[in-house]
Amino acid sequence: xxxxxxxxxxxxxxxxxxxxxxxxxxxxxxxxxxxxxxxxxxxxxxxxxxxxxxxxxxxxxxxxxxxxxxxxxxxxxxxxxxxxxxxxxxxxxxxxxxxxxxxxxxxxxxxxxxxxxxxxxxxxxxxxxxxxxxxxxxxxxxxxxxxxxxxxxxxxxxxxxxxxxxxxxxxxxxxxxxxxxxxxxxxxxxxxxxxxxxxxxxxxxxxxxxxxxxxxxxxxxxxxx
Numbered sequence: 001x002x003x004x005x006x007x008x009x010x011x012x013x014x015x016x017x018x019x020x021x022x023x024x025x026x027x028x029x030x031x032x033x034x035x036x037x038x039x040x041x042x043x044x045x046x047x048x049x050x051x052x053x054x055x056x057x058x059x060x061x062x063x064x065x066x067x068x069x070x071x072x073x074x075x076x077x078x079x080x081x082x083x084x085x086x087x088x089x090x091x092x093x094x095x096x097x098x099x100x101x102x103x104x105x106x107x108x109x110x111x112x113x114x115x116x117x118x119x120x121x122x123x124x125x126x127x128x129x130x131x132x133x134x135x136x137x138x139x140x141x142x143x144x145x146x147x148x149x150x151x152x153x154x155x156x157x158x159x160x161x162x163x164x165x166x167x168x169x170x171x172x173x174x175x176x177x178x179x180x181x182x183x184x185x186x187x188x189x190x191x192x193x194x195x196x197x198x199x200x201x202x203x204x205x206x207x208x209x210x211x212x213x214x215x216x217x218x219x220x221x222x223x224x225x
Contacts, residue, residue, distance in 0.1 A: 013098045015076065015082060015098075015099060015102070016098060016099060016101055016102055018077070019077070019078075019082055019102060021035075021036055021039055022036060022039075022040065022078070022079070022082075022102070022105060023036075023101075023105055024036035025037065025040065025105065025109045025113070025116075026105065026108050026109055026112050026113070037116060037120070040078050040079070040120055040121075041120060043074070043077045043078035044078055044120060046074045046077070047071070047074045047075055047077075047078070047081070049074075050067070050070050050071040050074040051071055053067050053070070053071075054067045054068060054070075054071050078120075078121070079102075079106055079109070079120070079121035079123075080106065080121050080122075080123035080126045082099070082102055082106075083099065083102060083103060083106060083126055083130070084126070093137060093138075094130075094133045094134055094136075094137045095137040095138045095139070095140065095143060100143075103130050103134070104134075104146050104150075106121070106126070106127075106130065107127065107130060107131065107134075107150055108149075108150065108153070109121070110127060110160075111150060111153035111154060111157075112153065114157070114160060124161050124162050127161075127162050127165075128162045128165055131162065131165040131166060131168065131169060132165060132168060134147060134169060134172075135147075135165075135168035135169045135171070135172040136168075136172070139172065139173055144173050144175075145177075147169050147172070147173045148173055148177055148178045148181065150166065150169065151166050151169055151170045151173070151178060151181075151182075151200070152178075152181045152182075152185070154166040154196070155182065155185050155192075155193055155196035155197045155200060156185060156190060156192065156193045156196075157192055157193075158192050159192075159196070164211060164213075164216070166200075167200060167203055167211040168211075170182075170200050170203075170204060171203070171204060171207060174204050179201065179204070182197040182200055182201050182204075183197070183201070185197035186198050186201065195220075199216065199219055199220075202219060202224075
């Protein structure tokens with residue numbers, strides 16, 4: 001990600017406030033989550049309508065600019081568009097980004113409800129960029145705890161696109177809490193968790209080894225110890 005020329009700090013905080021409803025996308029209350037999903041779906045339909053207006057025939061340049069603003073505003077009212085403008089941080093400095101809560105929500109939604117995320121907000125490149133920048137930034141206690149949760153959620157499931165990036169996060173927040181969770185996952189009855197947690201723990205003990213597809217395949221074959 002590059003330094004943004006979009007939303008300022010105040011505007012970034014306003015965007016988080018305007019999307020406060022979106023945090024119910026990961027609510028444990030089914031009714032709250034259903035309402036948030038419905039609102040997100042409506043916001044996506046508004047994007048489609050704004051896009052169609054933007055491309056319907058020929059009209060004066062002034063109209064085009066107004067419709068372009070309307071389309072951009074519509075994109076910012078749901079995921080993943082809410083994360084595409086106003087990236088008010090330089091690479092690796094996401095810890096002070098006003099929209100950090102939305103970035104963490106975006107990743108948690110994908111981790112907890114992957115099918116819904118895929119249907120309504122799929123953006124693999126955005127997922128990858130956020131995970132990499134979160135691994136590279138400073139980590140206060142609250143952010144560290146959230147990232148440990150995300151790594152734990154990722155190892156519990158069948159591999160999804162860009163999940164390999166979470167190894168960066170695991171190495172960045174390595175510690176007793178993370179390792180305790182990984183050890184529990186490795187000893188669980190979940191085959192995916194046992195496999196993924198074992199691999200992450202193995203890499204944590206070998207920081208000099210890169211996390212590549214070749215290393216993963218070789219480790220799975222049992223030829224790396």
